[in-house]
Amino acid sequence: MTPVMGQYIRPEAVAWAAFILVVGLTFAGALIAVLPRNIIYNVFGLATCILGVAGLFIFLGSEFLAMMEILIYIGAISIAIVFAIMLSQPMHVRIPPAWRPKLYLSFAVSAVVFVSFSVIVLRTPWAVALERSQDWTVKRLGELFLTRYELLFELISLALLVAIIGAIITAAALGGGRKPEGEP
Amino acid sequence: MTPVAPNGGELSLALLAMGLPLLSFFLVFFVTRPRVTLSCAVSLVCSGLPLLAAIWLLAGHWRMEAPILWELTWMRGGGVAVTFGFLLDPLSLLMLCIVTGVSFLVQVYSLGYMAGDPGKAKYYAFLSLFAWSMISLVLASGLMQLYIFWELVGLSSYLLIGFWHHKFSASQAGKKAFVMTRLGDLGFFLGIIVLLLNLGDLSILGLNQQAATRLTPGLLTASALLIFCGVVGKSAQFPLLTWLPDAMEGPTPVSALLHSATMVAAGVYLVSRLFPFFQGSPQALGWVLVIGTVTMLLSSTMAMVASDIKQVWAYSTVSQLGFMFMGLGAGGYFAGVYHLTTHAAFKALLFLCSGVFIHHYATNDFFVMARSGARSLKVPMLSLTVAGAALSGVWPLAGFFSKETVLSALAELPNPAWLWLGLLGAGLTAYYTFRLLFVMWRPRRTQPPAGHAEHGEGGHHGAAVYWVMAAPLLVLAVLTALLGAAGPALESFLAWGRPLPPGAHHGWLVAASVVVVAAGAGLAWLEFGRAGAAQQGFLSRIPGLWNLFANRWYLDWLYRWLLDHVVYGLFSRLFTLNDRRVVDGGIDGFCRATLGAGWLLSLLQSGLLQYNLFTMVLVMALVGLYFLLV
Amino acid sequence: MNSLHTYLFIALVLFCIGLFGLLKRRSLIGMLISVELMLNAVGLNFMAFNRFLAPDPAVGQVAVLFIMGIAAAEAAIALSLILALFRKIRSINVEQARQLKG
Amino acid sequence: MNPGFPYLSAILLAPALGLLVILLLPHDNRRAVRWVSLISAGVCLILSIYIYAAYDRAAAGLQFVERASWVPSLGIFYYLAVDGINLPMVLLTSIVFFTGVWTMWDLQHRVKEFFALMLLMVVGVYGVFLSLDLFFLFVWYDVSLFPMYPLIAIWGSTRKEYGALKLTLYLLAGSALVLPGILYVYFQSGLFTFDLVQIAQAGLPVEAQYLGFFLFLFGFGVLAGLWPFHTWSPVGHVAAPTAVSMIHAGVLMKLGAYGVLRVGMFLCPQGLADWSPLFALLATVGIVYGAFVGLAQTDLKYVIGYSSVSHMGLVSLGLATMSVGGISGAVFQMFAHGVMTALFFSSVGHIYDRTHTKLIPDLGGMAKVMPRASFFFILAALAGIGVPCLASFWAELLVFIAGYQAYPLLGVCAVLGLVISALFMLRVVQKTFYGEKNERFAAAPDMTPAMALPRALLAGTILLFGLLPRLALDLIDTGVAPLVGMFK
Amino acid sequence: MAGDLMLFLPEAACLLMALTLFGLSLPKHQDQRRVHSWAMGLSLLMVAAGLAGLFQEGHLFFEAYRVDLFSQFFKLLLAVALLLVLGICRQLTGVEERYQPEFFLFLTTCTLGMMLMVSAVELMTLYVALELSSFSLYILVPLRSGDNIDVEAGVKYLFIGITASCLMLFGMSYIFGAVHSTYLARIADTLPLWIHQPGAVIGLLLTLSGFFFKLAAFPFHFWAPDVYQGAANQVTTYIATASKAAAVALLIRLTALSAGTSLYLLDVLMVLCVASMTLGNLAAMVQSDLKRMLAYSSVAHAGYALMGVLTMTRLGYSSAMFYTLAYMVMNFAAFMVVVKVASQGQDLKISDLAGLHRRAPLLALTLMLALFSLAGIPPTVGFTGKFLVFAAAMRDGHFWLVLVGMINATLSLYYYLMVIKAAYLTEPAEPQESLAITGPTRALNYALIAAMVALGLFPRQVLELTEKAVRNIF
Known part of the structure; x- marks a missing residue:
């Protein structure tokens, strides 16, 4: 980053942008992993989401974990899933249309979970440890x-x-x- | 009067009288039953010895001063003690003699009557059981003991009525007798409980002496009336009178013993036993009088239309018992007891005589008997006549005197209606008795043959059998004739030998009763006795009355209706339905519902994985929400 | 962005999306993918606490690492089972697998 | 306390040993199985008679005490003792057990299992009667119940599986109240001991007694045939084989009443005072109701079943009076009814075995065909309707007096029930044993003398205690009097 | 290190066994009998090790692993369970022959996982140990030969399992957030202060859900019927006995963390307990497949075990331990009969038991006793266990809970009686030849009968042991 640009684009803003990008990647990937009926899209979605999460890990201070995340999830799990998809040839199997109420039910349950856990998160007075080591190596x-x-x-x-x-x-x-x- | 303890002789005699019949029962029933002759012998010995003991005791205490009391605790539990023992006083001694005497005679008589019956040994066992219960009842020192043997007497009655249990009517009659007397005993029992709880003392002497002072009048009346309920049942008084005629399904000697002379008289005995107690409550005595009167009249009317010889005597028994109660109710202690004594003699005689005829002619219908030549049996015929005359109150037989005492007791009452009703009863008695006698003496050939046999195997068993049966008749006939003269002696004996207060003597009463009896007998003569009489009573021309009387005033019908429609039809059926549908069905329904719930729950396990996951997560999320809300 | 709550909410949203997928998807592989999302959410949670609260930042990392490892193993078993099921019933649709019920 | 020979443990162990021996015997050796059962029953009978005679009535209280700590941390004791209340029950059990085994002598079907289960059941019954520790009392209580299921379901007759299931579930549902009750009492007493005597002496808090007694009343009451929880009883009786009916009606139903008495009333006297009106009401309804329903039955065993309901109602009424007389009467009634009903069922069992029907309309004139069986039945019937000089008369007498004293109206109703029961008993006797005999069964054999003997034993007991009621009542009074003292 | 080895003895034996079996599984063809003998021998060794290590105490692996009477008790239990299950695996008719060495291997690794689990006092270790045992079971379930339902059961088991473990991890993360540590000792110090904060208590509850899943308690019970039915009979036996024991151990350990201070936790556990009992019993009533019925009954039994756990008192925990032991014995007895009767490894309908009393009287007797024991009828061990659990609940004043428990026990009797009826009353449609019972089986039967009755009547020693064990954790 050049100092010139630094005049216009503050590091915080970059960080914000990066953060939003990462979060966006995560959510978008997650949604793609869940919503489309085509299983291959889902795998891509998963991979995208993993990338996002890895980014978040960086934000949380652990590049090592970010690396491992990409390595394990994309390198191992996603590949394995792709193999499984290929072996089980689900592509040409006609999927019957979803039963609507089930969709609503799933959504409702997820919503309930979301609401209740949000309140839990908000209501809990998370305390910081008294002594904190900063050894992230x-x-x-x-x-x-x-x-x-x-x-x-x-x-x-x-x-x-x-x-x-x-x-x-x-x-x-x-x-x-x-x-x-x-x-x- | 303070009782005294018995000396050794008295003790052993009384216990002998009480214990031997029980011994005999057990011996005969459990040991010697297969050997008929031995059984009879055992039983006879065990009823003869108590008779001797009774006579000995009576003679020995003819001028007794104080009652003799002996008791031991039979049962004790929770503050309730039941004593077993004996109380010897004039009344119990007299009754003891009556019971053992009739009992012995009947046992002798039964040798002939029951000859050849396959259950003869069992029959004797039951007779012994009865004798034991009755003797213990008579000698009872406490009301509870009396009640216990009262019940046992009822049991013996049940067993003996239903002795020929292969006959439906016999077992039915036994059951009826048991249940109806039980119904009365319900009251008796409650009365005892009331006394026990309020007085704490059930000894007869205690009751007679203290009840009036220690109980409130209301309680006294109530307990007396409750006890009288038992009497009503046992002595077949109105309204529980219909079992006694049915009880005639038993063997005739049984009828003679239980259902005329002794057991049914136990009611009279009980009221006499507790006479001072009853006297404490004028209302109670009033009820005794009313019930006695109603019963006497009602059953007399029934007797007027019966054609079964035993039925006639059965109705007559009921009526005479009612008559005794009238005497007692009117305050005539001696009247009641005296009539009881004479009645025992002549009524037993009547039955035994009838038994001979029944045995001989295998029928119960006296019209048929007469036509078959009943007149030819001289001893029974004569005895029957004597006893019948005594029953009607013909001078100088026993019945005349005892009836006079009862009537004079009634005459003492302020209200003359009682006397008139008593006289009416006497007239009716004379009518139906002579009706039977005339029919027997002067048979008609025109009657349609009818009737039923009580004694399936009837027929002739030869002279020995005949005389075995005839001998007791003679004894009783003599007694019937002589007892009339023993009246004053008995009276003083029963009054503890004290001089009697001079009772008002109603000369006109003798005349009145003679007239009434004569009228009754005359009417009977007109309709049955005189030559060419149609032998059809005037009642047969009044069908309404005839039906009413023949159907026992529809009392049986009423009971049957109550039983069928209320006990069985209403309560029993409803309760059963309730039991099946509601109580049991409810449980079954509950179980089915539980199973249904299980089935519904197992539907949750639909095999669809994700619904299971839903439930899991949802429950956990709700649990989280619960925490936040609480 | 530097607040614990932000990350916790991101993790929660991720978790709920995964949960939604787990409950909705009929394809077993789809369900497995959703599970992976949920596990990632857990990892995020751990890391967030680790970053903002914990005394020793290594502990959270270790936990996440192990979760990843187990997730991989789990995925292996799950996929092999899904394949086995596919061979038996020619489908990886979870709604086809309902012989066991009641 | 008295270190002598452990008679009570011996009584408990004799059938248990018998059970073990039977389990080890080969299947086909029926003879040995029967003999082992009979011998162990006989040993029990002799021991029971001995302790009945040797019990010191003057000293009263608990005697033949055997007490040892079992699980100290929970306060569970192995605690056997007898007093005036359970001693008659033990004797009753021995008599019924002995005669029951003898009655089933001719059994041919799965003999080993039958006697094994029966012995197991009897172990349980003895255990309940002898134990004074709540834990063991409950253990034995359930042990005595569950063998009923196979016993009825395998060897029974009419609707046997239904009857067995209903009975078992019903009774164990009752014990579902008892166990919480026991635990409740255990913790409420604050003593942390299951020793019944100790808890009773310390006394429970008054407010705890209310719930405690309720639980015991209805928990044990089910087994006592307390109305309206009685329907298992007739159904079960009808289905059960002879000896099982005998033990069941004769002994098991007593367990319920005994439980109410020993556990409920000993521990919660104040609770009894609170609940006694309801208790008495249910008891009286049971008496009258049982009699009326019995009137409408056509199956001999149903009749007896309902008469049991009625008679057990008397027991309950006696207990509810809270007086020495009533409770003594109730205990004596348990004894008397036990013997009587055993006699009933053993007679009916014989008739059923020979004619294969127990429907009253099908029978008739049996007195001619089977005089012995009929005699025993009629004797039992007479005892059942309260004929004096038969054992149950005295019991009924005491119960009625106490019942009338405590609850006059209910007392009168109960006495009325007696008339109804007389009506239905005599009706059964008349229809079954009197009247024309059914030619179909004219050739049915009567009891052999050997098979009549056990019945005679029962009949003799009825007569003996009827003629000499003090044999039992003096003893019972010593046990009941201290209990009633606790009500004051 | 010798002392450390002593501490690690049972696990070491288990590990040895796993390695040996792994070695045996490598050759292509292996004599099944030989493998079985090895397995039996080694598991006997393991039981011996368990016994030897019973009274060891100490810490290993930097305090992440705690050896005390509590854990050793459960380890012994697990070792015995494994031995017993192996004992009925001689004829492994339900599993394809070539995978039988692996079958034994996975049983062993599963046991190993659970052994580590009961000793682990660090959340991640706990989690991984749990997964180790779960993985083994996920694989064991579909190893059955012949049927289609096994894989389906495996898949369902797996997905419910990973959902539960997701929830569990999520909960663990909250605990971590609240108390900043994954060490139970630390958590136990801190958590009571935090227990009224939603994050901590929900975290704890979610952490428990992983073990609810193992225990098959409501609402994590859905796998039980399917897996019980779908898995090979021996595997079902193992799942029904050993894994329940480990789950109870962990529930005890984790609830003890809250030190009984949370009424909320109590409420939730109570609801789950009642729901488990009721649902399990009601649903079991209408089953016709024997194993499925037993599965529902195990759901109900999870409820009873929870009743002891939820009191969070010493008495409650020790009674829950006793109950676990009792449950293991009686459930094993029941399944043993199932295995023996289903000689072809097939599923058993309840009606298939018809005439069992004639075909194999001893098995029928064992079955009857086991079922009565499960129903809680004295003098069996099942009764004593229930009694203790109820006593614990009553002591804390949970009167209604006890009442519901007893009513449930009555309900359960219904379906147990149905099985007994089938075994003792019903005659089979066509006559079947009697089952041959070998000497060892006979001995096993006698031992089980004796154990069920003896533990029921003489609970004293075991009870004292459990009480002592509980003192270690609470």
């Missing part, structure tokens, strides 16, 4: 992984292992026993 994270969250670290690897074996078994084998007519 990744090193600190690494330390924690090897000390206080050591068990957690081991555990999640185990969970992932189980998930992978399980996914292999389920995806590779289940349902293989009985194929509908006409399938090779």
Whole structure:
């Protein structure tokens, strides 16, 4: 950013713009992920939303997390979803029109949740911790992984292992026993 | 009068009289039943010895000074004590003799009457049971003991009436007798409770001495009337009088013993027993008089149209009992008891005689009997005549004297109407008695054959049987003839040997009653006795009355209606419906509703995943909202 | 923008959008996508608290990281199950899968 | 306290041991199963008679005490003792149990299971009567109830599954009130003990007694056949097999009344005072109502079932009077009615086994066909209508006196019920045993002497206690008097 | 480290077992019998380890992991549950043969997850451990052979599970926001101050929802009927026993955080408790599939367990623990019979039990006792458990709750009786041959019968143990 521009565009404004952009990305992505009936749009929406969230993470002070977010969600989850979509070929399956009341019901429930939690958020006097450390480095994270969250670290690897074996078994084998007519 | 304790002899005699019949019952019923002869022997011995004991006691205490009392606690619970024991005083001794005497005679008689019956041993067991209950009733020292045996007597009556239970009418009659007397006993029982709760003392002596002073008049009257309810039931007084005629479905000796001489007289005995107590309440005595009068007249009219010999005597029993109550109600203690005594003799005799005929001719209809040649049975025929005359009050038989005492008691009353009604009753009695006698003596061949057999196996069993049955008749006939003379002696005995206050002697009363009896007998002669008489009563020309009398004033019909339409039709049916529909149905309905709710809830599990998710999230969100609102 | 409430509300909106999708979408994969949105919202929440309130900023990050990891594992299992279901009933429409009810 | 031989535990254990032995016996060995049951029943009977005789009436109070801590942290005790109230009940149980086992001697169908369940039920019954610890009392209470379901549903007759289900659910619904009641009392007493005697002595807060008694009254009342919660009883009786009916009507229904007495009235005397008008009213309605409904029944067992409702109403009325006489009468009535109704059902059971009908119109003239069975039935009927010198007369007498004293109007109605019950009992006797005999059953065999013996035992008990009521009442009074002292 | 190993003994044994099974699952063809024997042996070892570690106490992993009597009690319970379930897996007819080693593996990892869960005192650890056990179950459910419904059940289980865990995480984030820590010890210190703030209490409640899901309490019960029916019988057995135990443990731990100071939490728990009981019992009444019926009944039982938990007193917690033990025993007994009767691994209708008393008297007896126990009839353990739970509730003055509970117990009796009726009364349409019962099965039956009665009549020792355990957390 040049100093000239800095005269006209204050850093706060840029930050605001960036923030609004990020939030916009998040919400727009979320809506795209949820609303269209075409599943591929949804995946794109998810990816967009993830980008937004990653941006928000940056705003919240953790670039590392933003990176991991993009890595895991877009790099792993979204890809996996795309594969699943391709394998299950849902594109050519005709989706019957939605049952309207269900839509309203979903909306109502979400609205109720929104309202009640908004009030909760507003009514709670969130208190700031008395002493606050400002150590945002990744090193600190690494330390924690090897000390206080050591068990957690081991555990999640185990969970992932189980998930992978399980996914292999389920995806590779289940349902293989009985194929509908006409399938090779 | 303070009672004294019995000495050893008195104690053992009284206990012998009370205990032997029970022993006999158990022995016969549970042990010797298969062996008929042995059973009869046991039973006879066990009823003969109490008779001897009774006579011994009576003779030994002819001039007793104070009542003899012996008691032990039978049951005690929660402040209520029931005593078991005996109270020996003139009244109970006299009654004891009557009961044991008739009982023994009837047992002898039954040897013949029940010969060949397959249930003979059981029959004797029941007779023993009855004897035990009746003796214990008579000797009871307390009202509760009296009540207990009162009920047991009712039970024996039930068993004996329904003895030939394969006959529907017999079992029906037994049931009717039991339930109707039970209805009366309801009052009796409540009366006892009232006395117990207010007086705390149920001993007969205590009641007679203290009740009048310790109870308020209202309570006294109430309890007396309640007790009298029991009497009404047991002695078949109006309005509970219809069971007694039906009770004639039992074997004739049973009728003689229970339903004429002893058990039904227990009511009279009870009122006499508690006479000082009843005297405490003039209203109560007034009711006794009224009920007695109504009953006497009503049942006399019924007797006038009956053609079943036992029915006639049954109605007559009811009527005579009513007559006794009139005597008692009028304040004539001796009158009632004396009539009870004589009545026991001649009425038992009447039944036993009838039993011979029934046994012989296998019919209950005296028209048929007469036509079949009843006159040829000399002893029964003569006895029947003697007893019938005594019943009608023919001089010098016992009935005449006792009837006179009752009438003179009535004459003491300020209102002459009672006397007139008594005389009317006497006339009616004479009429129906002589009606029967004339028919029996002077049979007509024109009557249509009718009637039914009580004794299925009737027929001839030979001379031995005949004489076994005839012997008791003779004994009773003699008694009937002689008891009239024993009146004054009895009177002084019952009054504890004290000199009697000179009662007003109504000379004209004798004349009046003779005239009335003669009129009744004369009318009977005109219609039944004289040669060429149609043997049809004047009542048969008045169908309305005839039907009324023949149908027992429609009392039975009323009861039947009440039973069918109120007890069964209304209460029983309604309660049953309520039970099925409301009480039970309500529960079933509740259960069905629960199941329905389960079914509805299981619809929630529709298989659609997202509706489940809705519910989950919604509930949690509502829980959040709840927190915010509260 | 530098307030806790802003982020909390962003997270909440995201959560509700995800919830809406979860309840509405009939495609199981669509539902899974919605779930991912919800998990992101949770992550945002953690990070927001972490940023504005928590004594140690590392804790929130760790939590979010683990949530991501678990989300990935979950997605793997979910997708494989969805595929298995697809092979059985030839559909990934959740409303077609209703043999179990009552 | 008295360290001698643990008689009460022995009574409790004898059927439990029998049960174990039966479970280990092979299925086809019916003979051994029967003998084991009979022997354990006999042991119980002998022990019961012994403690009945050995109980020191002068000393009164709780005797043969066995007390040990079970779960100390909750204050649960293993606490067995007898006094004047439960001793007659124990004797009753033994008599009915013994005769019941004997009555079912000829059973051929799934013998092992039947006797096993019956023994289990009896263990429960003894447990309830002997335990003075609320926890155990409830445990045994339920133990005695649930075997009813299989017992009725497998070996029963008319609408057996319906009857069994209704009965079980109904009774356990009743116990759904009892358990909260027990816990309520436990915490309200502030003692944290389930020891019934201790709670009773300490006394509950008056305001707690109101709710407490309500719970016990209706919880146990269901089992006592308290109107209007009685319909399970006739339905269940009709469905149940003979011995089960005997134990059920003879003993189990007493559990309910016993519970009201022992738990409700001991712990909540003030509550009883509050509720007694309602209690007495329901009891009286039950008496009259049961008699009237019984009048309209055509099934022998229904008749007896409703007579039980009526008679148990008397028990309730006696309890509601809060007087020594009434409660003694009620306890004695429990005993007397138990024996009587057992005799009823065992006679009906015989008739049903031989004729395969218990419909009154189908029968008739049975007195000729089966004199023994008829005799026992008629004797029971006579006891049922309160004929003097049979056991229940005395009980009814006491109850009526006390009832009249406490509630004159209800007392009169109750006495009226007696006439109705006389009417319906005699009607049944007449229609079933008298009259023309039905030729279809003319050849039906009477009881063999061996099978008549258990019935004779019951009949003998009725007569014995009828002639000598003090055998029981003196004892009962010693138990009741202290209780009534608590009402003052 | 030796001391640490002692602390970690049950988990270490479990881990060892998981690794061994993983190794066994690698070869393409594996003798099922051999794998089963290994599994049995190792799980026996695990039970032994559980017993040995029962009275250990201490912290591991920088205070993130706490070993005390409370956790060890549940670990032992879990180990025993696993052993028992493995015990009825000898004939795994319900699972395709080639996946049987994996089947055992996932059972083990699930147990491991739950063991870690009961000891974890840090929210994230808790979450990941929960997911570990959940993942294993998500995979176990559709492992059934032959049927279509298994995958459907798996999918539903999964989606309800992840929804619940989303809610749970959302709640955790609020807790984190309120008390700034994920350590339960810290939370327990701070939370009572915060409990009247909506963020904290809703956070706590939402956190509980993950365990409501495990426990199948209302409103997170919807998976239960489907999964019980859809999963292989052995898996259902496992879900119905072990995972319930872990859920109760965590509910106790988490509600204890509020120190019983929140009336609101109490209200909510009460509502959920009543709703669970009533809904479960009512819906169970109309079921015809046995496992489905048992599923609804387990919803009801979740309500009873909640009743002990919601009092948030020592008595309540210890009674809830006892109830869990009781529930495990009796439910296992019931399912054991289901497994044995469904010898082909098929679903059982209630009517399929017809004539069971003839086909297998011992199984019928066990079933009857188990059902009576479930219905809360003394002298079985189910009664004692219920009694204790009710006592705890009554002590806190929840009279109506106890009354509702008892009425529900009566309702439940209805459907249990229907099953007993089928087993004991109904005769099968066509005669079926009797079931062969092997010696070990017979012994298992006797053991279960003895356990149900003995624990019912002699609860003293176990009760003292649970009371002691509760003192560790509260």
